[in-house]
Amino acid sequence: MLWIILFVVALLAARVAIPRLGKVAAGGVVDSNGQPALAQCPSSPNCRSSEATDESHKTTRISTSFASPDDALNAVSRLILAEPNTRIITRNETYLHATWRSRWMGFVDDLEVLADAPGELQVRSASRLGYADFNANGERIERLRRALESVPEG
Numbered sequence: 001m002l003w004i005i006l007f008v009v010a011l012l013a014a015r016v017a018i019p020r021l022g023k024v025a026a027g028g029v030v031d032s033n034g035q036p037a038l039a040q041c042p043s044s045p046n047c048r049s050s051e052a053t054d055e056s057h058k059t060t061r062i063s064t065s066f067a068s069p070d071d072a073l074n075a076v077s078r079l080i081l082a083e084p085n086t087r088i089i090t091r092n093e094t095y096l097h098a099t100w101r102s103r104w105m106g107f108v109d110d111l112e113v114l115a116d117a118p119g120e121l122q123v124r125s126a127s128r129l130g131y132a133d134f135n136a137n138g139e140r141i142e143r144l145r146r147a148l149e150s151v152p153e154g
Contacts, residue, residue: 036095038112038124046133047126048141059138062113062121062145069094069115072148076113076121079147100140109137111144121148 031037041047041057048059066072073096080086080098090097096113107129114122123144125137 035116036092036114038114038122039110039126041124041126044127044131046130046137047124048138049124049126050122051124059123059141062123062141062148064119064121064148067118069118072115072119072121073113075148075151076144079144079151080111109133109140111140 029037029039038049038051041049041052045056047057049057050059050061052058064072064075066075070093073091073094076096077088077091077098080088080096083100085101085103086098087101088096088098094115096111098111098113100109100111101107102109107127109125109127112122112124116122123141125140127133127137
């Protein structure tokens, strides 16, 4: 019985402390020309990015039917906000940074989307804490890809 009480206390302590550990792991990155860029993936396998060069983190860009980067990011914004526990942190004409908070432990994942070419979106999804993500970030990108394929332009 004592181990159950200790487990519950530890779980509650983690629920309070973990979301406060790392504040922002993405957003505000610029390249050498001063243009918005996606943050790089850490060495841990809990990140996927279309700008990654190694196979363990690599995903493909998302192609859309939107000619305007702003229209594409408006559609992305609507799709993100339709999911539970999401928040858009930063949004401008070509860049979006959003977060997902897990229901039970409050872990935060970051999603970045960069519209750097007509009809093309660079994308990065990463866990702020931990090592493995059980492909949650890769699946998030694929859900976004499928949802954008079914959204009519405009």
